[in-house]
Amino acid sequence: MSNTGLLISKVFWPAFFYPKTLIAVFAALVVLTLFLSVRLIRTKKRISRMKNALNIRENALEAMPDGYYMWMYDDVGFLEKTFCSRRLAVMLGLTGGFESSFETLAERLTPQSAEELSNALRKMRNEGTPFSVEAENSSETAEFLISGFRQTTDNDRPLLDIIWVRDVTEHEKKYRKLNAECAEQKKRRAFFEAAIDALPFPVWMRNEDLQIVFCNPAYARAVNAASPEQAVLNAGEPVYEKSPREARILAAAARASGKEHKSEEFAVIDGKRKRIEVSEIPLPSENDAFRNRTIGFIRDVTAEQELKEKLQNHIASHNGVLEHLKTAIAVFNMDTRLQFYNTAFLRLWDLEENWLDGSPTYSAFLDLLREKRRLPENRDFRAYKNQELRYFSTLVAAKEDIMHLPSGMTLRRMLTPHPLGGLLITYEDVTGHLSMERSMTVLSETQCMLINQMREGILVFGSDGRLKLANKAYMNLWHFSPQDYKKSAPSVTDVIESQKIFFENDADWASLKEQLLGVVSSHTGEFFQILRPDGKTIEFNAVALPDGGIFVSFFDVTEEERNSAMLTEKDKLLSRYKQTALQADELRSSFVKALKTEISTPLNTLSETAAALSAEKIKGLSKEQKNALHALKNTASNLKTLLDDMTDLALLETGSSVLELDSLSVPELIKAAANSVREKAKLCGISLKTQCPNVIEPLIADKKRLKQVLYYLLNDALDAGYKGGTLLLKAKKTEENGEKKLCICVCASGLDLNDRPKEAELSFGFAAGLIRNLVEMHGGRLEISDENGVKESRIFLPLR
Template identity: 30%
Template sequence: MFADDAPFDLVGAVLGTPGVTLGLAGLVVGMGVGGWVWRARARQRRMRDARDLAQAEAWTLREVLATSADGYALWVSDADETDAFVCSRRLAVLLRLAAGEEASFDDILAGFAPEGAALLQRAVAVLRDENTGFALDLTLETTGRRICAVGVSASTSDGHAVADVVWMRDVTDERDAAETLAARVNALQRERDRLRAVLDALPAPLWIRDDSLMILDGNQAFARALDLGSVPEAVAARRELATGGTGQEMRALAARSRAAGSPGRARFHAVLEGERRLLEITETPLPAGPLAGCTVGAAQDITVIEEVESRLEREVSAHAEVLERLGSAIALFGADTRLIFHNAAFASLWGLEAEWLDGGPGYGDFLERLREDRRLPEVADFPAFKAGELGFFTKLMRPREDILHRPDGATLRRVIAPHPLGGLIASFEDVTDSLALERSYNQLTAVLHETLDHLHEGVAVFGPDGRLRLSNPVFAAQFDLPRPLGDPQVADLLHQLDPGMHPGAAWETFRRRLGARGEGRGARTGRLVMICGRHLDYAMVPLPDGGLLLSTQDISDRVRVERALRERTEALRAADMMRTTFIANVSHELRAPLARLAAREAESLGPDAPLTAELGRLVRIVDEMMTRLGAPADDPSLELDAFDVPAAVAAVLTLGREAAERQGVSVQDQCPADIGWMVADETRVKQIVYHLLSTILAQTPPGGTLTLSVGRGETDGREWIVFTVAASARRPPDGPSSTTEGKGPNTEAAPTASGDGPGLAPVRRLAELHGGTLTLAPPDAPIPEATLRLPAGA
């Protein structure tokens, strides 16, 4: 192998030979000439290839430009004036140029509106002179389509301008789409603003959590709940509505809802704006969309609902207590037909154990149990009956009332109704006694109607509307009205009665009272006189329902008797006056000599002499006789005053002892000295007691004892003085009577079977005037006795 310098050494050795040197010189010259020629031809060939390549590239570029969607107008800077402007085929089509690719710039300007053409012409001038590009929106004059013209200057890498190009494109659809898109964007922005305003206006806090359960966004209520001023501050704080374990539970609720793919709800207590509130938190996962994987949370303040639920619970408990105390049987069945409430009356009515009812049996089981115990009405098809009963849970729309007749004879009234919360509420009431009472009432009503029809009094009942509701035949007969009366108004009835009534104040009062039924609430009485001479007493009694009861009684016979009695009474009063005057005169003529004689004997014999005492006693007897016989018994007036009871009794006994001694009867005084005083008419009381002494003395046999006892007692809150006159035995019916001898003051006959003798009626009236009572033992009693009870006070 050769060393590195070996080739060069060999060439040097060859060139150092003289012949070789000349030959080589010629060879080199020939080769130089041939090389030049060869290089010249090669240069021409390269130039021709470069021209062909440039022409090919130019043709390719023109074809590429021709396929562009944009048309162009081209000014070539180094070209001749005739070739300076080029209009592309696409531009000719775009602007609908008649000359096609041969169109000039003026033809292009003619396609636009004058304002747009002038604007384009100025912009092209500035482009060609100053190489300043432009972009214009122009409008074709004929079609109105919008053209975007963009002018640019093409230059080499060294900055030499080679051409000016104006690109034109039909942007009508693009501009319309852009405007539509811009309008939609503006509408979406406005919608977003509206939604944001709505969300911020909501009082309930709302928020969005990202996939890491952190707060991503919220509304103003959420910011206020956190005591922050704005939503960005609330988001940056990354806080929950509650702190501590409650906040962690809220985040756990969001995690559970996202894992389950369904909304989750829970209730939490939190402090909002300084107050403890109950919130219902709802976390809803978003499975798709730009917020996929996030959750939307909402907090609803249900503090009011909590209060309402608490109040409802208390009211339900109160209602349950009320229902428990009701006498009616109450049961509540839930929507699942199971018993959820019953009271004690329900268990007692059906005879069921409270433990079995507390287990919540179904309504079907309840019916089966009642059927087994024979407490349900007998039915031919029990399954159909049971199905109908169970159908109430789904078909009953309003309360239903029916009657159940149990085999044991009991009758129950059942009211079953749908419960507002689902299920049924049923009440049972034993109406066995009520039905029996209703039957009795109907029978009683029939009896009352028959009774009214056969009364001697006329009866008419007017309703609250003033119509005649009820009347008996006697009412129509008393007023000479036709039968049946029907139900006329009060005014019509008065119009029928008016011709037969005697005009006057009594008839006008009757008309006013009957017409104005609301005048007072007490009973009103009066008397009517008819033209035919009939006298009617009437009584009007208001009824509880606003009606009126009118009763009438024909008292024509009584009026005639009263008139006759009144005339007789006047005659007797005149005779009594004459008797009183006569007695007064006789007593005066008798008392005056006795008084003078007593005074003379007292002066001569002294006041303690027996004769003086006897004369004084005779004077007092005369005074008592004047007192007893001087006051008329039928005078109803009383002179009430306080007097000493023992003194009055002693005065009466002074007169009674004289008559008793003549009959051989002893008199005992059992009036306590400390019995005190009483308020009454002393004269009348003495008359009553003396009459009782005379009456009992007439029934006492000789040798008997007559006792006058007086006592004080309290009955019914009042203090009474009781005078009792009793004999030790009764005189035989055929025994002698001192009254036959015509001696003494006892002129009274014995009592009749009714208890009153001829002289006891006025005495009884005097006792009743004092407000007291007079009681006589019956004639067949072994011992005759009379008891007088008078009030101790006025």
């Protein structure tokens, strides 16, 4: 052991265990521990902050749209590891992700791009120079910009190599598009410059100070400059006669107003005095490059002015001619203002001359005509006026229409585009012409319709000998086709020749044809007959027309000729039959009258004797004898009535009886008819009733004959009834097919079902025929019905 060790062991070591020494050592240890703890905490916080900053940088790198690939080296300078970003793996479709190798990356590029990238990377590692290359993926669907650089230490030791890959596909597309547009703009600029330089008239552009900054060669020649550049440099202006400052004043006015300004001047151009039209046009102010700039040009109007003067002279002479025409004429210019009108126009519309001389617009002209009711009626006048005004801009060819005015006048209007712009309008009164044309059309159509409805076959030839009309009857008669004359308008010879088919077996066709042509040519109107081989007989004649044409008719009289003999024979037989019937009627009438005369005398005697015997003054007659006398009296009366009926029926059938018509009151007629059988109804025990409204108008009829009809019908109903039955006589108004009629009805109820005919008819002899004849002579009809024990007889008479 050395002396130092002995010293420590003997001096310090024992002193270390002293209490104060231990306290001091412990305190030093505590202070040292606290110091080290604070330093450790600060170090951890710094490490945490560095980790957070590193994470933020990594996230920022991952969020960038560019991908990257890194080669990291160790402290010696050897490659430690590689790293591929997630964005790059997605861009190139690298399945290895972060661990993808550079060779895999190169395979995702085209061979040429991979080779350029490898060469640039090799040069960067050897020389340390950054690079930037363009590359395409292997499918050539995307383009990339690859940039690389090397990070080294202060002593040039490599730390890392990194390449940045940016997808520039869209940028390249936009770049190429912009290049194409730029090239196109250059072409357009060159084209417009060449076009402006080729213009034969001066063109220039002024800046905001009204100085010439551009001009074409024509302008340079106008100001006697060697070139356009020389003209701009010299600020040359055309020499105007009015004032040299006139050109700039015109440009300033155009720029101030924002629209084109024109001025006609006399100027010396190319050493000649010419009349020119100077125009200054302000360029659009939306573009800052053109703001406060104007473009101008000069147009030589010397020849045009001379033509205008000639045209004015021509128009003046033309207007002088139009002034004397009877047709109303007006000329409206392109601004729709009245430029010319003649006297006929003034008289037609009855307008004030001073107003027309004020060049009113076409719109004002239409409004004034509407106020005076000189225009056709229109529901929508605004639409009508707009359509009229559109003619000034849309009409390219003449247009004709008809105007029907409220006054009844009809005008033919012609709208024609004027060569100098605007419209030339003519009005012609065609009221009379249209009326005549309408009448002629109606007359022609009527004549054609009448001719087509005629039974005769009709042909009409014009003054040129051509067929103009053939009706249906002719076509059917001669088997003539409508197309035969509608297409070719055949001549008279052709039409006659078409009839040959009916005479093919006739050896004399040539002779017949000559005869037909002779009749048509002579057109005397005489009738001739043609006997065709098919058995038809045709009447044929020709008549001259006032217009030089020929009217030819063919009428088939075959049936008339054939039936003529039969009709004559029938007329003879009918005459014989009529004479025989007349004699028979006369004999029957004479017989009936003689019979009535012979029988009526004994019947009267018998009736009077029976009446005298049944009188109360003769006593001693039994009840049976009285009944027999009463029956004898009734039988004589019935026989007398029967003879009267037979006489009346005979007169009716021979037509010798005539009705004595008069105005009858229907209620009185019904009452009188009921009173004539009221006693008989009481004896038969039958109730008799009447129904008749008082509002029925009077009836025009024969009172005696009509009362006779009702008497027979009532007696028939009483004879068919039994005690306790009802007989109703009624009258009412009715209507049939729009005609007013009177219906008189005799209705019997409670009939004797065992003692009456089965058929619903009058129950007594030929009186039924007499009743029906009397009713029919009054223009009426009789109806009888019998159903379920009720018999009705109805008479229908017309109310006049």
